[in-house]
Amino acid sequence: MVLELHTWGPAFGLPSIDPTCVAATAYLNRTLPRDRWTLIADYDSSLSPQGELPLLVDADKKITGFTNIVSYLRKNYSHNLDADQTPQQQRDRTAFTSLLESTAGPLLDLYLYVSSENYGTTTSAAYTAILPWHVNYTIPPKRRDIARSRTAHLGLSSLDVAQASEDSHGPGRGTATSDYEAAKRAAGIPSEDRPPALHMGRGKGGLLSSPLYAARFKLDALSKEVLQPLADQLGKNKYLFGGDAPSSLDCLAFGYLSLLRYAPVPQAWVREAIQTKYPRLEGYLARLREELLHNEDIEPADVWSVATGKAVVGDFGLQLPWASRNPGAFIPQFRAVVHDGVLPHALQKAPTVRHGHNNPPRTARSSLPTPLAINTLATVTTAAAIGLAAFAVQHRRSPRDEPVIFWALRPLQPVFEGFGVESFLSALPR
């Protein structure tokens, strides 16, 4: 059976625009012979049970995510780059995988998505080359929103021009010139008309107080948080765990670092950091690119023609086994576009939570009002309101002369007199 790997399309000369997809492609390319797998540049993440790419399809099995794909291949096909690792190295691999996801992920989010200059000039153009026209209105903005939410706690929204100009208050705000200047400042270009004061310090007017430099300090610190542990772990070795061959962790590190290193963005603080401060990582990346991907500079347009079935791999001499994707039904895609782009947030469907197999031995009773109680209360209130309104309408249409009496004490009817207490008592035998 030929394995199918679905990934986000290629960008920046790399096989995908997503770090874990690059990693999965590199891993499969390293472990499997070329005729055993195909690579499909896809964009429909609803194929995957987890709603994410990369997705490995093996007959009727679907596996999502880099680490799951690696462990699936290890169990079912005994293709393993981590075979000769010690237990110590295996648990280090878990830890470094988590470190990459938690630090390199947000850094890449900032670098490619949140920074509006990088996003506007590079990332959105890269998406245009790999997506059909209609999903360009939904997928890239959605991924950008997720990137924003993932990096919100870092307090670097000043990279984001749209938000930064909302944040700024002061005279002259909202004019075209001030917007332009704000955009330039936020994007990291020094503005000509007001050269920054040259006294250092964090106080008012000091060099360190300007958002541009403050952000730059934070960004450099963030890059260091990612690159330093990797550089330390690499040391003078060829690979992160030494040895002569790359491991799955090398593939994952390559996925993140290659996008950071090779994306041709205008604000290239990570690329500069790698080139100037971590020359070993630079050499390491070049070596991995050679070994894992044969140093191929992938052209998105070629892959697009292959993916849409207009050409075959042989036409362009592509090294990776690209294949055409299923055309996909238009209606569900269109529905997704409407759902994500048009519907207000309140009407969108709730996120999916899979609770899995779990039979709790006991269930706790909640002391909050149950949905039944809430629904009953709402129904009763609504019914009462409708009844009152209907009564008011009725009264308005056919008004009566005498006042409407809802409740009044009535004189006891003579019919009931026979049942009065006195008569009962008098009827008792003495």
Add this chain to the structure above:
Amino acid sequence: MTAERSDQEDASQSTRRAHSTPSRSIFAVPTPIKQLFDRFPLLTYSPNDLPQRAPRHRDAHTLFIFAGEKDAADGAPSYNPACLKWQAYLKFSGISFQAVSSNNHASPSGVLPFLLPASTETSKPPPPVVSAKLQRWAINNTARAVEEPGDLRYEAYLSLLDHRIRRAWLYSVYLSSNATSLSEPLYILPTSSNPFVRLSIAGDLRRAAEKELLKFSAIIDAEELHRHAEEAFEALETALGDDPWFFGASQPGLFDASVFSYTHLLMDDNLGNGWTDTRLRDALLKRKYLTRHRERIVASYFPDTGTGELLR
């Protein structure tokens, strides 16, 4: 002569005008009302006492955490991992402090815990220390500062706790069936007695947890989260090994406090109304070094918290 008289008249007119101007101004208080208000205040009350929860013992450091009122006063561990981490760390550093039950609205940064340093002068209290700066503060304020091991892999292992285990914890406490047995009695019921307010807070809490988890995956898959947490526990277990503290340190540090904050709460039978979804707890109970690590800390630093495991 004529000129002189006209001068005098001018002068007298101007003085008259000067006298009459204040009474004509609209800002002047009319006489009867002024007389009425001159009688006030009729009675001056003595100042109110401070509220019960206001800080009193300002000569001791005060750590504001999530905890029951009584538990906080007894120095019992908090039921929130972030608070428990710093509570344990301050104990490791040998800093004496009093814990006070509080909530997020009280904190200057919007998140608990935070610490009010002791102050002798009431006029100018020192600024509160938020959790991000607590470590530096603790190092500056103790005689025996806890040294953090300079291990290469420190950051990597810390990310296991801060991401994999934290995410599984978020799911387990706020979204799984534990929501009614743990998060409800601990976080929701103490905040209000109104059922509708409680319901709305419960919804908010749940949505916040969902939103946090959805940042990292398109779908919240419990099995995936638990599998990741299990891998993380396994890695931490082997990293600890037979050593008393992580990374071969001679005394517990911030990393031990971080591990303890999750392991203690997961192993605590008396947390809230007890665990109903025990998947995460079971994953931990299999790890004997981690469970011993937790019991070691409870025995040395939280001796009053007598739990079943210790007596066995």
